[in-house]
Amino acid sequence: MDQNKAIKQLKAHGYKTTAKRKDMLTFFAEADGYRTAKDLINYLEPLYEGISFDTVYRNLHLFHDVGVLETTNLNGEKHFRFSCSQHHHHHFICKDCGKTKALDVCPMDDIRQSLEDYEIEGHKFEIYGLCPVCQEEWN
Amino acid sequence: MDQNKAIKQLKAHGYKTTAKRKDMLTFFAEADGYRTAKDLINYLEPLYEGISFDTVYRNLHLFHDVGVLETTNLNGEKHFRFSCSQHHHHHFICKDCGKTKALDVCPMDDIRQSLEDYEIEGHKFEIYGLCPVCQEEWN
DNA sequence: TCATATTATCGTAATGATTACGATTTGTAA
DNA sequence: TTACAAATCGTAATCATTACGATAATATGA
Numbered sequence: 001m002d003q004n005k006a007i008k009q010l011k012a013h014g015y016k017t018t019a020k021r022k023d024m025l026t027f028f029a030e031a032d033g034y035r036t037a038k039d040l041i042n043y044l045e046p047l048y049e050g051i052s053f054d055t056v057y058r059n060l061h062l063f064h065d066v067g068v069l070e071t072t073n074l075n076g077e078k079h080f081r082f083s084c085s086q087h088h089h090h091h092f093i094c095k096d097c098g099k100t101k102a103l104d105v106c107p108m109d110d111i112r113q114s115l116e117d118y119e120i121e122g123h124k125f126e127i128y129g130l131c132p133v134c135q136e137e138w139n
Numbered sequence: 140m141d142q143n144k145a146i147k148q149l150k151a152h153g154y155k156t157t158a159k160r161k162d163m164l165t166f167f168a169e170a171d172g173y174r175t176a177k178d179l180i181n182y183l184e185p186l187y188e189g190i191s192f193d194t195v196y197r198n199l200h201l202f203h204d205v206g207v208l209e210t211t212n213l214n215g216e217k218h219f220r221f222s223c224s225q226h227h228h229h230h231f232i233c234k235d236c237g238k239t240k241a242l243d244v245c246p247m248d249d250i251r252q253s254l255e256d257y258e259i260e261g262h263k264f265e266i267y268g269l270c271p272v273c274q275e276e277w278n
Numbered sequence: 279t280c281a282t283a284t285t286a287t288c289g290t291a292a293t294g295a296t297t298a299c300g301a302t303t304t305g306t307a308a
Numbered sequence: 309t310t311a312c313a314a315a316t317c318g319t320a321a322t323c324a325t326t327a328c329g330a331t332a333a334t335a336t337g338a
């Protein structure tokens with residue numbers, strides 16, 4: 001996912017392109033990892049003094065609904081990042097900087113058979129820790 | 140984990156046995172799956188009218204700290220269940236009733252090698268859906 | 279059994295993230 | 309340029325969770 005693709009996605013769904021939305025997408029393009037609503041607000045506040053919670057949260061949900069962002073819950077707080085729509089995979093997530101590393105293995109392949117009677121709607125596999133860069137900063 | 144073992148754990152850590160704590164443990168023993176703080180409060184309220192949030196949340200955290208409960212975050216809300224301390228495993232979790240099914244596979248085994256430079260602190264693998272019983276109830 | 283120190287609980291207020299809403303403004307297509 | 313739907317504002321409400329000073333209950337040893 002990148003900014004242009006994201007804007008196309010919005011248009012394709014009949015949503016408008018606004019300066020704020022563009023800047024939100026810039027934020028996530030530069031972030032390259034999971035970020036919170038608060039992170040986004042901090043980024044936008046200097047650009048648009050007094051920007052409304054409504055705007056921020058509504059657009060985060062909108063972006064998620066049209067597939068621009070994916071989301072996960074870390075310590076009870078929602079985190080967002082650009083979707084990796086290529087192929088199904090999971091992530092290592094750095095607790096410090098929020099950046100991710102894609103993992104090719106998906107454990108579901110080996111497990112479906114053992115859950116025949118269960119209706120599977122989704123699954124989550126994440127690894128948490130410190131990326132090499134942030135390890136340095138702790139030493 | 141069962142009620143007696145849980146009470147022993149509390150004593151071993153110097154915590155007291157109270158009627159409320161016993162009833163909380165009864166709740167989780169009967170629950171046999173993930174439950175929220177609210178679920179617990181609903182269960183306790185008829186027994187102890189006006190029971191304090193402080194009591195409920197403090198004890199949930201205490202139970203977690205001494206290894207009586209394990210916790211996970213579902214839709215932004217903390218859920219608790221008796222720990223399965225035997226050996227490391229993951230769960231299928233029913234979205235309807237919160238009951239779980241243990242999964243023997245742990246994807247970490249295959250993945251550690253590909254994260255040599257990363258400091259791994261934890262991981263999460265959960266499958267969500269409907270258990271056989273709850274599927275029936277939707278038909 | 280009883281005193282006492284320590285732990286638990288109460289009642290309630292505060293916090294933090296998120297959602298909601300009527301009024302106003304803005305983007306877009308004709 | 310107009311008109312209308314969509315977007316945003318400003319702010320209040322909600323929901324889960326945490327915090328705290330005052331009071332009560334438990335466990336231990338005299």
